[in-house]
Amino acid sequence: MERAPTMTAVPRDWEEFHPRPVSERVPFFTRKGRLYDCLFAQQFDRKLLDHLCRVADHLRAAMKTKEGALAAANLLPHKRAMLYFVQPSTRTFLSFLNACHILGLRTSEIRDTTTSSEVKGESPEDTVRTFSSYVDLIIMRHPAPGFVEKTAWVMNRAKRAVPVINGGSGSDQHPTQALLDVYTLCRSLPGGLDGKTVAFVGDLKRGRTVRSLSYLMKNYKDVKLVFVSPPQLKMEADILAFLKRHHIPYRECDDLTTVLPEADAIYMTRIQDEWDKANESKGMDYSRFNLKQEHLAKLKPTCAILHPLPRRHEIETTIDDDERAVFWRQERNGMWIRAALIAYIFGQDKEVLAIK
Amino acid sequence: MERAPTMTAVPRDWEEFHPRPVSERVPFFTRKGRLYDCLFAQQFDRKLLDHLCRVADHLRAAMKTKEGALAAANLLPHKRAMLYFVQPSTRTFLSFLNACHILGLRTSEIRDTTTSSEVKGESPEDTVRTFSSYVDLIIMRHPAPGFVEKTAWVMNRAKRAVPVINGGSGSDQHPTQALLDVYTLCRSLPGGLDGKTVAFVGDLKRGRTVRSLSYLMKNYKDVKLVFVSPPQLKMEADILAFLKRHHIPYRECDDLTTVLPEADAIYMTRIQDEWDKANESKGMDYSRFNLKQEHLAKLKPTCAILHPLPRRHEIETTIDDDERAVFWRQERNGMWIRAALIAYIFGQDKEVLAIK
């Protein structure tokens, strides 16, 4: 794959490149007009989102038969992926691992840096480049913001480039989580996401998923957002400014019950008390932002209930049996859309659509 | 796969279900008259035992050629298994992992819960259901008694059921160990297990394997058992009562040498001092229950020597070279019979028998 012509103007120095706006950095991670490294939610436009959803849908359907499954596993059996997960995250890890297996990729795992050569004084860039030597794809989760992007930068400048997928990078970006959320909304809502009202509930201030998902809303028409949270955990100003700039109507409130009847989808979230600075979550009555069995009667019959999981008490477990609860399917959707993304990066998306 | 009709009467509440006798719980883990979740040694009757042994034999033979191995690997390449081993056990883990690989399944591993989301306050049931989202089979080892069964219960009640195999659950059940022991006895004894005399030697009080294996003896005709142990480590009363109820003759003694000439098989076991309450094993002369080179002359020429391994000093290493020592084959048999079980659960047992 060759670098796009726009790449010639890219600075050689990371320190100079990295502070640029995302929109200027995106082309460097693109090849032949196609996303090559998947790093930011901002890389997805409506056309790509619709396409990936269609590929994921098709893959899911194809996997229902042994023939379809073998056809899928025959797409990339000649490729090898490395899952470099320095930050613990079993569910994202398993989701990507099985997405790879669906497409036939062989996989290597690094789930702990203490076994790596970093201890011998090697630079992180050298370590990553070393590990990439053996594979054709890197899927990376790392606690340091920007590290995954820097890896993609380093790899793109090496003689042997390898695509990089961001599986969660510090507190800033987790693009495939946003992707699976959008996929679940589009699949679960009759007629798709256009024109729908989506309520986000809970810790909106610190939840990375609701932030990324809000960004992606600009790709859909006439979506209305309702932000339901304790006053201390309201959505941050940067997102609200973004929504205003893109003319996406929203309102904020702190009473879940009033929102139930109007929502086409409810996106529940867990309180992110691991980010507490002074135990501020302890004194909060978060139970007012939990979905309870008694609420079900007030919901629209087609309302989709989402949750990025893991949950604590945000959704009563008896609700799991309700037809509108889609959060378990949402989790599984992550595997399908990630498989679609990997197929796309390797130019196998049309081949997926051609199965059966 | 559909739930058998008997299932309609099953209580929705685990707390109500779990205290019932095993015989009443077994149907819930059965589908279309077939074992679906493998949880208890009690699920195996003679017909199923013979069938699984035959499938294992056939698989072993088929794997001797590349064509046969490829045919086996072509049975379940469209399925993905997760090995969820929270409790350390490398040998059982490797045995199951390679059993999966023989049949072509792709595998995911969880060998440590500290990397899981349990730390974020998720319930164990949610964690297991999450991990199961991505796969078609769960093989689980867990230190908490009943946890594996509860997982199977939760999964059976979910919209997307996934079979569960018990790879060792607390100190109570380890059904595939009993299965591989029976398989080894049937294979190693001329004419099979019916009519044979089996000596169990060592720590019979606390050895889970000898307990489970004793239960399975009721499936064979005219078997005689001899329990050889220090007085402090005799077989527990519940097993002896079970044997009486099923008219299986047994006798107890504490002198290994007197038993050697009559045994068709000797099942040696390690002292389980990890269950000591007050270092009671320290003062015991366990060496009297070790098999030594000098004993070999007294054994029948066809006597099979078994040991579930790992061993300490229960069998002198020079005995490994004797034709009657089958404990290394016994270990490998675990892989074959587990592969047979997995093939059976996925309805691929007849396909195994049809290879070549």
Add this chain to the structure above:
Amino acid sequence: MERAPTMTAVPRDWEEFHPRPVSERVPFFTRKGRLYDCLFAQQFDRKLLDHLCRVADHLRAAMKTKEGALAAANLLPHKRAMLYFVQPSTRTFLSFLNACHILGLRTSEIRDTTTSSEVKGESPEDTVRTFSSYVDLIIMRHPAPGFVEKTAWVMNRAKRAVPVINGGSGSDQHPTQALLDVYTLCRSLPGGLDGKTVAFVGDLKRGRTVRSLSYLMKNYKDVKLVFVSPPQLKMEADILAFLKRHHIPYRECDDLTTVLPEADAIYMTRIQDEWDKANESKGMDYSRFNLKQEHLAKLKPTCAILHPLPRRHEIETTIDDDERAVFWRQERNGMWIRAALIAYIFGQDKEVLAIK
């Protein structure tokens, strides 16, 4: 595979066998005139080195197309390997793992002994034999010198032998590292390694790789060696004696700049301060043995720059972009030559050469 006739005279006792010279032990690890267990660099002669390099070259070329990759993966899909890496080494581990995957082998990993049954009082020999039960190949890295060889010895004497590859054994042997270094030199130097001048730079006293590589030089004609190191870290006397015995000319110096114009290849190494006894590395000016951008002009246009990696400051990162820097390719070469070695051990080397 049958034991070569010379094997009949081999002593049954490891304590008697192990102290013998390597040349006397090698036949025990050979079958039908072919290397069976790969334990020592001394097992490679010129014919085998040339052959393995040719197989590696062919495999690399074949893997450039999907058809070639599938043909390679179809060579050993019926075999299962176990990577038993008790000592941390992510890069060697990944290199072997992907070498296995290239040939289609399914893999099991043990990367930590705390999960094994060794804790229950099992002997290391029993543990290894247990793990080998499930697989067809063992690739082992172990901190104890001689342990890998002892494993191969134990396995060879068992009824079910399994080949063993040494992935690094204490501080003594790491034969596949020497193999990949030779492969890289042969590939990178115009006309191959015969007649060339190779400079080894850095900590020659404690670097295992330069020691093994020096041994292999006897297989090539008219090679000249230059050892460039601080006086405290000079090459050990045993290697120098070996070179004299085989009439391989060498000279020692401590000034890197004087060597640059004459070298056909420069092999840079890291200071091995983990072997320091009294922090002796701290006071040393190691920077005089680092390769810097300013040195490039003095190098021959075809000079190959190698490094076993990981590096600290031995090679300035700007040099990575120079055409003569082959250390990243060297790392990847490890995967190819290891795949070639595995194919050879399983008698699939001719099949590799027949691809396409």
